Amino acid sequence: MTTMPAPIAKKKNHTHEIHHHQRSDDYFWLRDDNRENPEVLEYLDQENNYTEQQLQPLQALQTSLYEEMVARQEPELESVPYFKKGFWYVSRYDEGKDYTVYCRYEGTMDAPEQIFLDCNQRAEGHEFYQLGDLSLSPNSMLMAYSEDTVSRRQYTLRIKDLQNGDDLNDVIEDISDVVWANDNKTIFYVKKHPETLLPYRVYRHILGDDINNDQLIYEEFDDTFYVNLYKTRSEQYLVICIDSTQTSECLILDANNPEGDFVSFMPRQRDHEYSIDHFQDKFYIRSNHSGKNFALQTSTQLTQTDCSAWKTLIEAREDTLLEGYELLNEWLIVEERHAGLPQLRQINHLTGESTILAFNDPVYTVFSHYNPDPATTKFRYQYTSFTTPSTIYELDLNSGETTLLKQSQVMETPEGAVFTSDQYQSERVWVTARDGIKVPVSLVYHKSHFNHNNPLLVYAYGSYGYSMDIGFSSANLSLLDRGFVYAVAHIRGGEELGREWYETGKLLKKQNTFNDFVDVSKSLVEQGYGDKERLFAMGGSAGGLLMGAIINQAPELYKGIVAAVPFVDVVSTMLDESIPLTTGEYDEWGNPNDETYYHYMLSYSPYDQVTKQDYPSMLVTTGLHDSQVQYWEPAKWVAKLRDVKSDDNQLLLYTDMEAGHGGKSGRFKHFEDTAREFAFLINLAK
Template identity: 80%
Template structure:
């Protein structure tokens, strides 16, 4: 190709394919873009054409993109080290060495002055691989053996390996396609969760003894209902192993004495439709977070290992309509509770004996606070982490008895940064049905003039609450005049379980309406210029982006849709695709006509029509196991065919990554720099 030849936007060929169900036919001319093996020369060529076109269109922004990347990296501490913690005779630290992309895990015996023992250097493990992600890192009860899992493809299929920390030698035992691992107390036996080879659902638990042939590992449990996910963990007391089996609305826990690895797991409480519960064990009691007495969850206890009747559980914290119980930490004298009220997270400490209760208070209008790692339950010191739009991640240590608080570490922003230069706000927007939606905002004070470009981010699915934290990369937008907003729309869980339920299944349209109404309200309140409104979302948030630009495209100048879940009807009808069946309680089962019709009414891919669309940057990963690459590829192809505008439509496929993008400490800034350059160019 002549260097002056300008590439045209790729036009994917059309090949008729008809989906038929419930007496309804859907035409899908780009169905051929699906390749489960990711090896089709034609499809790979098409994706590379799209990448070349995106590269050409973004070429004028190369200088800006490079500038953004460099300043994002420059804000990072050259060397980064965790707060040390003490467990079973060792001080543990994780760190990034200068110029390195991956974590080094080490420990020192008895004292921080003792010689360092590197137990895992992920930089060494990543050598020669385009992608590297550490999964589990689990130590045996005697702290002398280590199990660790790694993903080298970005499909979230982990390979489990073992290391003798006394000798530094690796065991020959290697187990493929696992998702979780836990040690029994004999320092020889592990239990691991195996993923289904096709759907990638974690569905089996095996027992393995070090040195034994993997082929002889015993299947301990298999979940036959493919709407459930399986995980395994050890309780706070380290006395029990727990297999937890969860769907969107139902749970069951199976329990085994960790001192008896050859024993049999037994059900803690039988599986009952719409009963969600999880358990822990400490000081001879089982603690149960349960929704059996209220949808926002209660905390209860039981002395029994088997519980046919959950009504007999002793209530510690009642379920409340206005407070969501999210989690808890068990300490010797105190119970630490993570709650959420009016959209904000809370930490509350409760004395086991006296019942005395204290709430930690914070000054920022929006923030995030949560329990840090506290490995010693007998300690009177409790570590927690705090962050806000204007406060970098900060770890504190609270003396639970005296209330004294000590700063242990705050992440540093290298170069010029003063938190006082930035303003955060919290607003409530009244949606079209009268419901008030919380919105979190941040901007640079001296650049705020009521005509700013505005970027709105949201998710709104799976009951996932978008907690507010500090982002050093977002400074690159704020320092160029952007207002950044997070819309806490229905489908999340910021305002409790009802907030989630009102944005799922046959109420999903509330999610999209909330986002559109927030977009309009922020312009009306002067937080963004009408012609300078941008939106961003990823995965299910990408579905949100696809829905709102079909329904209200005129509101947005530009959209970034990252790994967008946009072909929802086709995916939810295909049980071979990873994660499909486990999500029927989230989206609905389209094999039932009521859900099919409703999902079809908002499906971003199916609802593309001839109209003007905003400028769009769509990103995906070839190896994505959560949202298959062909969803955004098909969506872009259909948009190219039908849209009536001359706005940019760019598809970038990372040919070496999956759902989470690039691996490594700095590489992901390349993706952020691309997205920000796209937005900043449009905001001129």
């Protein structure tokens, strides 16, 4: 077989200039906002063909991995039923189907089944399908649902009459959120900007009216803010939530008066983040006004100009981050994060009695499940760890008794491998970074394969204050069973250790994120968790930026890299306000129109810092329709790497021509991508 040469992208001179500084961008021509340029599409096809040929020797392994991953899934999967307003609700996957079926039973689970949305039928004829919102009217007889069939996160809203199964004529394009007023005929929805895709307008629509006559209720003119909608726990108020990275404002309206005007609960103030809920005649406010790790406070006032009259239920604490809460008649359930781990705490409204739920795994994730009835004393929560499949429990808040409702099953593989949790070991270790800060790391491996000389895969994200919670992955068993140690580095830029952990990993402190990852990688090898010749790294989106930065700064450490939908052309993107998400992220990365931020961002931008040196083997993936990280970022990056790098290691670009930021849709299709990535890593680890 003739070996296909690696594609060489043409160079077309293009220069960016700002702050009296010029940047050469020879691959700027790969940007095509319409995704129709034949020259660009041909180049992406060439890269895909080259990747396919390079991975052809791994086809048997890739197929085997895919079959393992699919085989481990339960053939049929059904949710735990819940009761709300006269109906029992269940969602399920039918055997061999890719998408969810939503159904309900009136009064009792023995009643006839009513399927009110079959996403398998809705997905027919589409290469991609994703359900967005699914919202029932207050009387449970109408359903608003939104769908994306392009993978640009631009959803089309429809209304279905659940009594006869027919869709109404009301169809609204390019929306994000939808919420019902209490009259069962008025909906409010958020419209996205046609160019930037920012959610920026709220409209009111009365069923049956001409969409063109919908009333504009609110428009956000500051494009660093995002707009979303929700209804409070009491179902008494509708809330327009307006958020930037570090400032927020809530507008509220009585849900029984949809023709009324939204009013500001509290006007926005720079660096004040807050969110509200309403229950039992008072507002609950999660606010960082009194401390950066957030307090929980209450108010009986509909509007206020300051926080002085708020009553504090939970103080802001330096060592514990308040992440969320669940409001019940007799109990308050608080979701917190302490010492890098999530925890649930129950507090009795009347007595103030407080109890923290205890768990045995060294690393885990726990969070509130769906609890629609505030009158209940039975609280459902979900728990998972590296070695524990997703499990739903019901806690009797009065007695403390816990009941297992459901645990996901891991099925036998075609080779006869049977999962038991005691085959695997999870650990939490702390690594001291170069500036003395201790970084938590979560690890898992197969006990019988662990020999201190294992291939080691380190995964991280490290941006937006997003905490990398530890959960069970049946797909990862395919790596662990082949001897890999899998590590998650909880580096700065996340929020695992509170707000400070986030703030010291963004803006002009972003380099801490990259240093942490490199230092964790070195330390894990030194501690015997992996072979220094078989050290691998993986990250996606902003985690892909991380991959790009660490291979520019410490390429000699890694045998191979997987960078998924990587955000690598940082400066160019953040200078272009027409690109989705750009302006809303100035508080995350900085605004490069400011010279200080420009030069700092330039110092780590993966595309700009590519240099003539040896790089590890790399698999880079993207989606043509990605709205979060445009496909041309990884395409340009790979083109430049291939031109400049001094090694002969594999450099592969795979563009999914049908998908966006989240990859393939459906229950099983995404395993094709995972199998490709794992085959790439396993082959390098030989």
